[in-house]
Amino acid sequence: MTMVRRESLAEQAAELLLARIRDGEWEVGEKLPGETKLAPQLGVGRSTAREAIRTLAGRGILTTRQGAGVFVTAADIPESWDEILQRADIVAVLEARTAIEVEAAALAAERRTSVELKKIRGALDERERHRTHLDEHVETDMAFHRSIVAAAHSPILLDLFDSFAPRSRQAMIEMLRHRSHHGGNTDHSIHERVYQAIASRDIEAAAALARAHLHALRELLS
Incomplete structure (x- = not known):
């Protein structure tokens, strides 16, 4: 023994x-x-x-x-959330972002306050000012999307977004480096349209535009 x-x-x-x-x-x-x-x-x-x-x-x-x-209850020690995220590939990251951010955009259009709308506008303008430098572009892009999730008034969605943010940031940097360009007019335009839908309280448009944006990112990988 x-x-x-x-x-x-x-x-x-x-x-x-x-x-x-x-x-x-x-x-x-x-x-x-x-x-x-x-x-x-x-x-x-x-x-x-x-x-x-x-x-x-x-x-x-x-x-x-x-x-x-x-x-x-389990045959081995479950992996931590961080370990799972680090193993996730870029497509899996974008799928998870879609699950979080499409619903968040719809809820933000319904629930956002005037103060939160100003924060979203400010984050979008900051994103526009940092088109050229990759790391700053990704940081300001993440801040814009987080401002939308915060305006959804859903603590669970915000916790998911925040816990997912480091891997999402890493994945976006990897993808944009692979493309060798970022922050073009088309990309900025769809973010502007997401903002306008939220400002207009157009729930369906906000969700559809958020989904279209993330789908377009996935298409760039094919």
Whole structure:
């Protein structure tokens, strides 16, 4: 029987238990043995086994159901959101932006205040002033789109946008470098039209224009 080392005993027990789950000893949805049986298998006492279970529960591997026992909920530690985003390719990034920003544009057209509309206008003007320098262009473009999401008054959409922003920024820089040009009149025009739709409270036009803009970016990759 494999025994754990004395140092960091609960953590070592958790790693051993995780290795056995990875090896398929217990499938997802299956119940673990009780602490009385599990602790000797790990070479530790019941209190250490209990701590190891808590450790893996905190990592999303196990869950404790009151009165039923401990069950396997995942075969490995789930990837963090940052890890998933870093692996995403540019097309996946644009698809996610579409899911967030089309709905945000529609909600902004419906819910924006006059103060928020001024912020969107200011962000658009700032974007126009930074057409030529790539990094500044991307930064001001992101700021413009964020101002729209903020005006949607949807905290979840804004949190999604902010958590997605570093990977989105990276993807846009990669794509625009590949194109070797950016910030043309056509590109600025569609952003202006998105703003005008939001200013006019035209919900359908705001959503359609946001979708058309992101679709056009995808087409540039083909």
